Amino acid sequence: MEQADIVFYALGHPIRRAVLARLQTGEARAGVLAIEHDISRPGVSKHLAVLRRAGLIIERKSGRELIYRLNPEAASEARDWLNAFWENRLSALKQLAEARHEREK
Amino acid sequence: MEQADIVFYALGHPIRRAVLARLQTGEARAGVLAIEHDISRPGVSKHLAVLRRAGLIIERKSGRELIYRLNPEAASEARDWLNAFWENRLSALKQLAEARHEREK
DNA sequence: TTGACATGTAACCGAACAGTTACATAATGA
């Protein structure tokens, strides 16, 4: 299982992306995230575990609370993949255009 | 169901991303894609349907063959989301750094 | 020390997924 697989899988669920967007506005406790996204505490806990495994978030312990924030490297893997995909596609299109141009000479 | 949900869901499966990467090298028939990715024809057909619904690929009929290629707009939705995510996070980090700087004056 | 609180893990369940085989549809070419 590649890292990109794990990251894209994590990004595949709307609630998990919503949690990531939420954490852009600042770190938050697990319980707060559960309320904000209308899901049970165990439910959000599982989503948070998925995001953590993907390296998208980091947890910090403060007393009996677990506070989550974005990983500084968050989503860079997926972003790199998509950007590479985008770039390669563009060059592929460019080659196609050139080939067509050559044909029509 | 938002479009971003559909796109990220489509990107969430390794075979579907492999098919996208494959299509960067040029368009291909469904049967060829099945062989190349070691999956049955109906199996690849379902993956292709998912990718098509997400707007990531386009099909073209040539006789009795269906030839698939990347959509010119492929993955732009997901790419935009990730880039926005990235940008927002950077500005959030910037604000954090500024606040810390302010505190330490 | 003890009760309350915050969270994660275990166990469970219905729904969705990803794969298969069998069948339907449509186009080729002999």
Add this chain to the structure above:
DNA sequence: TCATTATGTAACTGTTCGGTTACATGTCAA
């Protein structure tokens, strides 16, 4: 016309997922 080829759809199935409730762990505060 008719057998063949390319593909999609239908029907089915084992597995995974996403959600819940119940329980365990660990920390605070009185």
